[in-house]
Amino acid sequence: MQTASNSAIEFHNVTKRFQLRESSLREFLPSFFDKREAAPPFYALRDVSFTLNRGETVGIIGRNGSGKSTALKLIAGVMAPTDGTVLVGGRVSPLIELGAGFHPDLSGRENVHLNGSILGLSDREIDDQFSSIVEFAELQEFIDMPVKRYSSGMYVRLGFAVAVHSNPEILLVDEVLSVGDAFFQDKCQQRMHDFKNRGVTIVLVSHSADTITSFCDRALSLDHGVLVADGPAKQVVDDYMATVPHHVEAS
Amino acid sequence: MLRHLAEFWRRRDLLWHMTVRHLRGQYKQSVLGYAWAFLNPLTLLLTLSFVFSVLLRFPSQGLPYALFVLVGLLPWMFFANGLTTATDSVSGAMNLVTKVYFPREILPMAAINTKIVDLFFGLIILAGLMMIYNHPPTETMLWVPLLFGIQLIFTAGLAFPMAALNVYFHDVRYLVGVVLTMWFYLTPVIYPVEIVPSKYQFIFDLNPMAILVNAYRRVILLDDSPAMDRLLLGLGIAVVTFVVGYFLFKRMEAGFADRI
Numbered sequence: 001m002q003t004a005s006n007s008a009i010e011f012h013n014v015t016k017r018f019q020l021r022e023s024s025l026r027e028f029l030p031s032f033f034d035k036r037e038a039a040p041p042f043y044a045l046r047d048v049s050f051t052l053n054r055g056e057t058v059g060i061i062g063r064n065g066s067g068k069s070t071a072l073k074l075i076a077g078v079m080a081p082t083d084g085t086v087l088v089g090g091r092v093s094p095l096i097e098l099g100a101g102f103h104p105d106l107s108g109r110e111n112v113h114l115n116g117s118i119l120g121l122s123d124r125e126i127d128d129q130f131s132s133i134v135e136f137a138e139l140q141e142f143i144d145m146p147v148k149r150y151s152s153g154m155y156v157r158l159g160f161a162v163a164v165h166s167n168p169e170i171l172l173v174d175e176v177l178s179v180g181d182a183f184f185q186d187k188c189q190q191r192m193h194d195f196k197n198r199g200v201t202i203v204l205v206s207h208s209a210d211t212i213t214s215f216c217d218r219a220l221s222l223d224h225g226v227l228v229a230d231g232p233a234k235q236v237v238d239d240y241m242a243t244v245p246h247h248v249e250a251s
Numbered sequence: 252m253l254r255h256l257a258e259f260w261r262r263r264d265l266l267w268h269m270t271v272r273h274l275r276g277q278y279k280q281s282v283l284g285y286a287w288a289f290l291n292p293l294t295l296l297l298t299l300s301f302v303f304s305v306l307l308r309f310p311s312q313g314l315p316y317a318l319f320v321l322v323g324l325l326p327w328m329f330f331a332n333g334l335t336t337a338t339d340s341v342s343g344a345m346n347l348v349t350k351v352y353f354p355r356e357i358l359p360m361a362a363i364n365t366k367i368v369d370l371f372f373g374l375i376i377l378a379g380l381m382m383i384y385n386h387p388p389t390e391t392m393l394w395v396p397l398l399f400g401i402q403l404i405f406t407a408g409l410a411f412p413m414a415a416l417n418v419y420f421h422d423v424r425y426l427v428g429v430v431l432t433m434w435f436y437l438t439p440v441i442y443p444v445e446i447v448p449s450k451y452q453f454i455f456d457l458n459p460m461a462i463l464v465n466a467y468r469r470v471i472l473l474d475d476s477p478a479m480d481r482l483l484l485g486l487g488i489a490v491v492t493f494v495v496g497y498f499l500f501k502r503m504e505a506g507f508a509d510r511i
Contacts, residue, residue: 018509073349073508076350076351076352077352078348078349078350078351078352078508079505079508079509080505080506092352094350094351101347101351103272103275103276105275105276106271106272106275110268110271113268114268114269114271114272117262117264117265117267117268118265118268118347118351118353119351120262120353121264122264123264
């Protein structure tokens with residue numbers, strides 16, 4: 001199924017239920033014959049519907065366990081909904097746990113190719129962008145070194161650089177804007193604004209009210225898997241903050 | 252199905268990079284590195300030759316036993332090691348599977364691909380052995396790529412559902428180990444199929460690995476074409492296994508990331 005022409009992401013009555021299951025036959029077989037012992041299901045999302053238009057910048061806010069990450073995983077196509085339909089139109093690039101696909105023994109150069117191809121780029125596209133990726137990550141001198149010798153900052157910079165060069169139409173961001181030193185953070189923010197101006201659809205998940213109000217036009221608020229608010233970022237975030245006790249907000 | 256295969260083909264660059272990634276991980280931290288890919292079949296070859304040729308005097312179709320057994324052993328090792336590694340390939344890459352979407356069948360395929368490198372080292376031993384026994388290559392060896400293609404399809408067809416099931420039940424990898432041990436003795440690797448009494452012959456008629464091992468021997472050592480009816484049967488079984496295995500894999504794929 002396709003999304004409507006002006007929408008990038010559509011959730012139609014999406015429910016995601018997790019059944020806590022057994023990971024070995026020893027546990028599975030008894031529960032298979034004796035249904036009474038089955039653990040109660042856990043609902044990460046309940047009957048959630050929304051449509052994100054192309055070029056919109058949308059924040060998803062909510063407490064831990066509210067279903068934010070599950071929503072991102074459904075958009076990324078990593079998970080399938082239990083009920084309902086998720087439609088996504090366009091190339092998705094997840095900025096979720098940068099460098100997840102890196103192999104410690106491979107060099108930075110080889111990992112750029114590996115990670116780029118995981119994100120859906122062909123070798124040709126990667127070659128074309130290679131120098132720009134390395135320059136963005138500021139790793140010119142270290143690019144032929146195995147990434148296991150990289151500092152955690154270098155690791156994340158390279159992951160971010162590959163992801164932002166993957167020419168995404170939909171960018172999923174999960175609390176990664178706080179990587180690297182202040183200088184690199186500025187560069188990331190700048191790059192995100194470039195994407196925004198170019199009409200890339202951006203979905204940003206955060207606990208931080210400031211990040212969402214400063215960057216997003218619109219926000220969705222999730223509470224225990226239920227969509228409780230959907231509207232202009234400032235308004236949704238203010239309503240959300242009103243429900244959070246102040247000592248929690250400070251942390 | 253065709254849509255999935257087209258998507259898989261479009262992402263062939265990723266298959267290549269994943270294969271390299273596996274290869275780098277395979278013998279790292281070991282002092283001898285890739286020498287193991289050489290030592291592994293060599294020690295097995297010497298042991299099997301000693302036990303079954305010197306001690307037990309197995310018949311070997313009039314061929315030197317070492318040559319006879321190696322031509323069966325190399326495709327068998329490729330099959331068994333490929334299936335074993337592929338079974339763990341998805342469950343061993345969960346950190347990736349839960350974060351980014353890509354066609355998941357790339358993981359078992361890349362795992363199988365890495366065993367082609369091991370097979371290459373084995374072929375060097377085979378070439379050496381053929382020189383020692385003064386057994387020159389023949390034109391019928393041109394059948395080998397076709398036989399290998401059938402073997403690859405069959406191996407992948409079995410690896411897909413095993414890799415998918417192993418995400419849900421880690422018992423699957425042990426099950427695969429047990430079945431492969433049985434399967435090894437029911438495939439004419441260390442003995443010629445001629446010694447099998449006719450009432451048990453059906454086991455070998457329906458075992459694609461037996462069909463393939465027999466065919467490899469004929470085209471590499473006996474200067475003969477493969478038995479056509481057997482070969483077509485083997486091809487048929489391989490294609491059906493692949494179609495069913497791939498279908499099952501794609502059905503189970505959507506639930507992979509739910510397993511945390």
